[in-house]
Amino acid sequence: MAETVTPTVDDTPPPASTRRERRGWYIYDWANSAFQTTVITVFLGPFLTTVAELAAGCELGADSCDGSVYPLGIKIAAGSYYPYLISLSVFLTVFVLPVIGAIADRSAHKKRLLGGAAFTGAGATIAMAFVTGDRYLLGGALFLVANISFGAAIVVYNSFLPQLGGPDERDGISSRGWALGYLGGGLLLALNLVAITLLDDGDNPQRTLDLARWSIVSAGVWWALFTLVPLRWLRERPSVAALASGGNVLTDGFRQLARTMREVKAYPLTLYFLLAFLVYNDGIQTVITLASQYGTEELRLEQSTLIITILLVQFLAFGGALSLGALAKRIGAWKTVLLSLVLWTGVIIAAFRLPAEAPLPFMVLGAAIGLVLGGSQALSRSLFSQLIPAGKEGEYYGFYEISDKGTSWLGPLAFGLVFQLTSSYRVGLVSLLIFFVVGFLLLAAVPIRRAIVAAGNTPPRVL
Numbered sequence: 001m002a003e004t005v006t007p008t009v010d011d012t013p014p015p016a017s018t019r020r021e022r023r024g025w026y027i028y029d030w031a032n033s034a035f036q037t038t039v040i041t042v043f044l045g046p047f048l049t050t051v052a053e054l055a056a057g058c059e060l061g062a063d064s065c066d067g068s069v070y071p072l073g074i075k076i077a078a079g080s081y082y083p084y085l086i087s088l089s090v091f092l093t094v095f096v097l098p099v100i101g102a103i104a105d106r107s108a109h110k111k112r113l114l115g116g117a118a119f120t121g122a123g124a125t126i127a128m129a130f131v132t133g134d135r136y137l138l139g140g141a142l143f144l145v146a147n148i149s150f151g152a153a154i155v156v157y158n159s160f161l162p163q164l165g166g167p168d169e170r171d172g173i174s175s176r177g178w179a180l181g182y183l184g185g186g187l188l189l190a191l192n193l194v195a196i197t198l199l200d201d202g203d204n205p206q207r208t209l210d211l212a213r214w215s216i217v218s219a220g221v222w223w224a225l226f227t228l229v230p231l232r233w234l235r236e237r238p239s240v241a242a243l244a245s246g247g248n249v250l251t252d253g254f255r256q257l258a259r260t261m262r263e264v265k266a267y268p269l270t271l272y273f274l275l276a277f278l279v280y281n282d283g284i285q286t287v288i289t290l291a292s293q294y295g296t297e298e299l300r301l302e303q304s305t306l307i308i309t310i311l312l313v314q315f316l317a318f319g320g321a322l323s324l325g326a327l328a329k330r331i332g333a334w335k336t337v338l339l340s341l342v343l344w345t346g347v348i349i350a351a352f353r354l355p356a357e358a359p360l361p362f363m364v365l366g367a368a369i370g371l372v373l374g375g376s377q378a379l380s381r382s383l384f385s386q387l388i389p390a391g392k393e394g395e396y397y398g399f400y401e402i403s404d405k406g407t408s409w410l411g412p413l414a415f416g417l418v419f420q421l422t423s424s425y426r427v428g429l430v431s432l433l434i435f436f437v438v439g440f441l442l443l444a445a446v447p448i449r450r451a452i453v454a455a456g457n458t459p460p461r462v463l
Contacts, residue, residue: 017164017235022173024233025164028157029181031226032118035125035150036288037185038192038219042310045082045293046303047131047212048139052081055134060205071137079297083416085140086289089147093401100152101398104159105391111231114156118227121149125220128213146220155401157230159394162385163237167452167460171333174382175325178374179318186314188222193307200304208303269451270387274399276446277380280341280439283432284376286411287347287369294351295362298425305359309366316370324375332463333379334448340376341440347372348433352426386452386459411435 054060056067056078068075076084100117104110124146131139165173192215201207264271292310295301328336347369354361381400388396411432418428452459 020233021235022164024230025157025160025173026177026180027226027233028114028118028153028230029177030184031223031230032150032153032157033181033185034188034219034222035121035146036181037189037310037314038222039125039146039216041288042189042292042307043192043212043215044143045290046296047209047216048082048085048136048143049079049293049297050209051131051134051139052078052136055136060209069136071140077420079293080416080420081136081140082293083290083412083419085143086147086412087410087416089144092144093148093151096148097151097155097401098395098398101155101159101394101396101401104156104394108236110156110159110394111234111236114153114234115227115231117149117153117156119224121146121153122220122224122227124149125223126217128216128220131213151401155394155398158381158385158397158401160234160237161381162388162390162393167386167458170382170385171325171328171379171460174385175321175328175375175378178378178381179321179325182314182317182321182374184222184226186311186318188219189307189311189314192218193304193311196304196307212303267387267389267455269446269454270396273384273387273443273446273448273451276439276442277384277400279435279442280344281377281380282411283348283435283439284344284373286415286432286435287344287351288373289412290415294425294429299354299356299358299362301357301359301362305362309359309363312363313366313370313373316367317374320371321374321378324372324379327375328379329462332460333383334443334446334463337376337379337383338440338444340372340379341436341443343368343372344376345433345436345440348429348436352429383448386457387455388457389455390457 050060052069053065053067055069056065058065058067058078065078067078069078069081070076071081100113104113107113124142127142128139131142161170161174164170195215196208196211199207200211292306295306295309296303324336324340347365350365350368354365384396384400385393414431415425415428418431419425422428448463449459452463
């Protein structure tokens, strides 16, 4: 028997979701976090940097490299290639993700959009198996496809959140999704750590590079495999606008996006929150994305140390996400996120002072990051869901996602420019402080209850 689809309407709360449906939503976090953890956080930065260095004429395994590569004839320091790629991917997502969100809001088949984006990204990640030798351009192109597809899938995925629970439930739902994602990402990373421990040969840098490449490929396989579960368990909950749409979803999506761009000035407080999020999350994502590069290039740490640290972050972030979610029930998500930004500022200062070739202090700092990371991201996501006008979840999460899940651009751009000018990763790290300080000030200035009411929503009991 075909599943009955109950459309949501703008002036009523979303229909109750089932436990199975929520679990399906959580499992997509489990699926895609493998890309965030294994690819973005650990392996891809050092891997593509090494491939770029080979293309620049440096020897494999050399302690330092001052060479440059010339994509499209532009001279780029090999060490800046990966940060610049991240910035380029975000520049492209500025055009892609809001459109994907608008299409999702007009589509009666959001699960198909989710699956299409996820499988495209997973396929590009698996294709990293062909990035051998000095093929840095192929690696960069595949990364752009994978990272943009990753963001597109997250836009559609996040748009399900307002339909899964009321205002007082979303902090908990979002936190549980993030927590399970950290477990999934940590588990695959642990399996890769075992493989590297058993197979790596410290005297053979080529084998180390090959193991990094196959670890990246494993994340694509994991992502594709576990995406099958939410595609099975999630229910389609099309809006009235989606059901009434009789035209082409793509062209309707562009028209809807154009209308939203004209009407968005009616929600200035939502935009102000989004500005604050874009600033402070840019700092968070830059730390996550470039941590492994900082550890290998500046602190001269072994890759096994980096993986163990990231594992520590992952599993502590599981508890951190749930703990900050519980704290949000007591003091509210807004105050909890502000507290997390104070802690992030301390993390940057501590990272700047870390000694080189000292694994233990790096691991301790990783533990601190784990405790604050998950909660700050999960609560930002659920807090933003309160500020979205009903029926436009996909579009607004498209804007939100531009700076989420490793697609920040100002932070990596600043980091890359400072390194190119100073050849110091430590100085580049200091430049990130401004993102947390300015982000805190902007978020603190948002009258959050008034912003929720202005968007036409009911505030939770505690903010």
